[in-house]
């Protein structure tokens with residue numbers, strides 16, 4: 001496969017209607033403040049799914065927008081890949097529910113669990129599938145309902161996350177557009193720093209587990225922070241090296257939106273000024289696998305990406321998983 005082989009033809013996003021502002025946590029009995037959350041994370045508000053808003057419905061909404069923008073119909077989809085850490089059900093994959101919702105009868109559909117790197121991993125898997133010659137049009141979604149798996153009594157985590165979905169249509173490259181370089185890494189030795197300790201097959205859910213909340217997300221924030229900064233710095237170097245480009249060639253950087261301080265550190269390391277970094281963590285919080293495609297969709301809506309623009313993506317998440325990509329649009 002000679003790059004660019006696959007291009008990101010179009011992206012769409014969708015988020016739940018309800019906006020939860022920082023100052024509302026105090027009324028929920030959580031010992032925090034708008035000031036602490038803004039200063040330590042850059043987050044002001046996030047979207048939280050309400051009644052009837054599921055991962056399937058939000059993801060399908062994002063997918064329909066991406067398909068409309070790409071001029072693709074449901075029957076043309078060959079594959080649907082959903083990156084998520086918060087599926088609607090543990091079995092089957094939420095991707096098949098999205099397939100049914102879209103009426104994409106021909107599509108092969110499956111989930112991947114790479115946490116916040118889910119969309120980035122999904123795009124790279126899709127590129128490989130396109131290269132087999134067996135598929136032409138692939139839908140890659142990053143979608144989350146993290147509000148359903150956070151511990152609403154734990155101030156260390158509940159203020160950080162939000163719900164939403166972003167969806168991208170991948171097709172074979174034309175006119176030199178597409179993925180110029182791609183990089184993926186994992187390190188399972190650090191899995192316990194950001195995880196859901198119980199509730200899986202290792203420790204099936206019991207009333208005690210429900211009572212102590214050990215089936216919910218828990219994070220060693222400071223350790224995750226350090227690893228995120230280190231790994232995203234390395235990933236940004238790899239992306240540029242792989243594309244044989246320098247920082248000056250990058251028109252826009254779209255990093256995973258977990259914390260403004262991590263974003264700033266990554267941009268500083270990569271030598272990319274903040275004016276060229278897309279930031280929406282203030283409005284959405286950390287939406288894990290959905291964060292990069294939501295940001296990409298918004299950046300395109302705002303006209304920040306033109307034909308020929310070179311964009312760098314950098315992700316990091318539970319696992320740990322991380323990676324990067326440089327794409328010419």
Ligand code: UT7
Nearest residue numbers: 032033036040116155156159221222224225228258259317
């Ligand atoms: O998407 C996957 C990757 N995830 C991330 O990248 C998240 C990475 N981690 C972070 O973004 C940051 O580590 C946090 C935002 C989670 C925490 O910021 P921090 O500057 O690392 O704070 P800390 O964990 O060191 O905690 C500082 C203090 C603690 O109090 P003491 O022990 O110093 O008395 C915490 O208990 O802040 C306290 N604290 C809070 N205070 C008010 C923690 N959460 C809150 C809160 N409100 N919500």
